[in-house]
Amino acid sequence: MKTYLVTGGAGFIGSNFILYMIKKYGDSIKIINVDKLTYAGNLENLKEVEHRDNYKFLKVDICDKEEILSIFNTYDIDRVIHFAAESHVDRSIKNPEVFVNTNVLGTLNLLNGAKQSWETEDGYKKDKKFVQVSTDEVYGELEDEVSFFYETTPLDPHSPYSASKASADLLVKSYVNTFHFPANITRCSNNYGPYQFPEKLIPLMINNGLNSKKLPVYGSGLNVRDWLYVDDHCKAIDMVAEAGHKGEVYNVGGHNEKKNIEIVTMIIDTLLEMLPEEDPRRKYISHDLITYVEDRKGHDFRYAIAPDKIKADLGWEPETSFAEGIKLTMAWYLDNMDWMERITKGDYQNYYNEMYRE
Numbered sequence: 244m245k246t247y248l249v250t251g252g253a254g255f256i257g258s259n260f261i262l263y264m265i266k267k268y269g270d271s272i273k274i275i276n277v278d279k280l281t282y283a284g285n286l287e288n289l290k291e292v293e294h295r296d297n298y299k300f301l302k303v304d305i306c307d308k309e310e311i312l313s314i315f316n317t318y319d320i321d322r323v324i325h326f327a328a329e330s331h332v333d334r335s336i337k338n339p340e341v342f343v344n345t346n347v348l349g350t351l352n353l354l355n356g357a358k359q360s361w362e363t364e365d366g367y368k369k370d371k372k373f374v375q376v377s378t379d380e381v382y383g384e385l386e387d388e389v390s391f392f393y394e395t396t397p398l399d400p401h402s403p404y405s406a407s408k409a410s411a412d413l414l415v416k417s418y419v420n421t422f423h424f425p426a427n428i429t430r431c432s433n434n435y436g437p438y439q440f441p442e443k444l445i446p447l448m449i450n451n452g453l454n455s456k457k458l459p460v461y462g463s464g465l466n467v468r469d470w471l472y473v474d475d476h477c478k479a480i481d482m483v484a485e486a487g488h489k490g491e492v493y494n495v496g497g498h499n500e501k502k503n504i505e506i507v508t509m510i511i512d513t514l515l516e517m518l519p520e521e522d523p524r525r526k527y528i529s530h531d532l533i534t535y536v537e538d539r540k541g542h543d544f545r546y547a548i549a550p551d552k553i554k555a556d557l558g559w560e561p562e563t564s565f566a567e568g569i570k571l572t573m574a575w576y577l578d579n580m581d582w583m584e585r586i587t588k589g590d591y592q593n594y595y596n597e598m599y600r601e
């Protein structure tokens with residue numbers, strides 16, 4: 244039975260990954276979820292699995308070196324799937340320090356924990372793998388409408404967030420080069436789906452729309468992101484963990500570029516399509532809610548991933564069309580408004596008021 248150490252498993256992608264893996268492998272794997280439960284971590288996402296014997300949650304900060312070492316000494320970990328991070332670009336512009344601590348030093352602690360527990364006299368124990376879940380933002384931005392990020396594109400991070408992720412990637416790469424450490428790096432484009440915290444574009448717009456609040460579009464609204472349904476991403480990570488060639492980087496993208504304004508417009512139209520005629524919220528939902536606001540500092544123009552290598556090497560391709568994925572996502576939020584209400588109380592409300600000056 245393989246044991247997975249999933250870091251950041253209470254966050255958006257991490258919790259989707261744990262649910263995906265338990266659905267796929269049932270009792271034949273064990274999952275240890277290590278999460279500090281920052282504002283972005285929510286154990287409610289994992290209600291479905293929390294009572295299982297093959298799932299365990301540990302409230303641990305990955306910056307705590309001793310705790311991380313002790314986890315590796317206690318459990319025989321086969322796979323590290325490293326999601327834990329500070330993940331929001333706007334927050335990194337306001338407060339970069341926590342991004343360096345968690346994203347860089349936290350990653351170093353995990354690398355050291357895995358290395359010391361996997362090392363043997365002549366290499367590493369068999370079938371061990373560390374997957375660093377990174378981002379396309381480490382490549383910087385595409386200034387035109389036609390080119391793509393490849394694994395060979397030079398790293399050129401622009402925000403404190405992407406600089407911290409690029410630093411972590413370079414540490415992983417250095418462990419591969421120096422110590423032949425068994426790792427892969429995945430770099431994916433913008434994810435969307437259930438359980439995403441409403442500081443990110445899609446859930447923020449859904450939440451605001453349903454509460455007849457303004458829809459704040461940064462700058463011109465013409466910036467482009469390449470959207471990937473979260474389950475497709477989870478599948479890619481599983482495939483990389485199992486079959487990724489040691490030391491390789493894999494880009495994971497949705498072949499699905501959209502301008503931000505297209506996304507916001509589509510959300511309004513889909514809300515109107517999905518809400519029943521008698522729903523009182525319909526009255527307030529319209530394109531008039533769209534409000535252009537001050538641009539993000541250093542706002543990257545366009546991200547677009549070429550996922551050719553992961554297709555050629557591992558046979559992975561995105562399976563969910565955007566039309567299908569956005570409907571699944573919006574249906575989930577409509578069915579889980581109580582989830583949204585609970586997490587938008589408290590800290591998030593303070594952040595929102597400061598960010599959008601309400």
Ligand code: NAD
Pocket residue numbers: 250251252253254255256257277278279280281282283284285303304305306325326327328329330331345349376377378379408431432433434435440
């Ligand atoms: P998220 O912010 O929703 O979740 C992050 C999780 O990490 C939370 O549960 C939080 O409590 C936990 N965490 C934060 N600091 C920690 C610490 N010091 N110790 C232990 N746990 C800590 O993030 P997400 O959107 O799920 O992203 C997961 C990973 O995927 C990140 O590494 C991110 O860089 C990467 N990524 C995300 C996207 C995206 O579109 N969301 C795209 C590309 C890459």
Ligand code: TDX
Pocket residue numbers: 330331332333377378379380432433434442443444445447459460461462466467468503539
């Ligand atoms: O209120 C908003 N208005 C707006 O116009 C917000 C929150 C965002 N935007 C724009 C900025 C971006 O061009 O929407 C686009 C998407 O923004 P985010 O959801 O903040 O995502 P992004 O900055 O692209 O980063 C995401 O993808 C890469 C994740 O947050 C990262 O963790 C991941 O690495």
